[in-house]
Amino acid sequence: MIAINSKLSLCPIKPEDQPILFALMQEIYTSAYQDFWKNDCSWYLDLCFSTKNLNKELNRNTSHYFFIEYNGIKAGILKYDFPFSPKQIEIPNSMKLHRLYLHEDLHGTGVAKALMDWLEKIAMEVKLDSIWLEAMEQKPQARRFYEKMGFELIHSYQLDFEQLKPDYRGIQTYQKKITG
Known part of the structure; x- marks a missing residue:
């Protein structure tokens, strides 16, 4: 367990x-992305959160995967x-913020900012040059x-997931240079 603050901690996923x-x-x-998909988002959930994919991701020595616990x-x-x-x-020499998903009740509470500050501290400790992430073009609140x-926009492209509605395939890559 990693304590971020008195209410917020990270628990490694096994x-x-x-x-x-x-x-x-x-x-x-x-709740956040159902409207992006032609039918429902079960295909994507199965792709990303299946036992097979979880084991693959946990077996990478570059991967760090946690539950976010609040209170x-x-x-x-x-x-x-x-x-x-x-x-x-x-x-080069960068960290990818691969997944940051919070329950909607925590949006606007400062939890995401605390996690981002903690990630930047980790990146500095291991002497990385930047953190990058990808955000859906049609999620303006996340991009803001x-x-x-x-973070600054550095690249855009289209996902090739046929199950995504065409208007929701835009992905934007953002980067933040680490100073310290």
């Missing part, structure tokens, strides 16, 4: 946590990888948050 992870993400992801309750997930560079453009946190 393979046996897959049913809990899947149920949590079914609630959080579905002792699982309220989201955080996953980051380093060193990790995107396929589309080269970002990342920009407020000092």
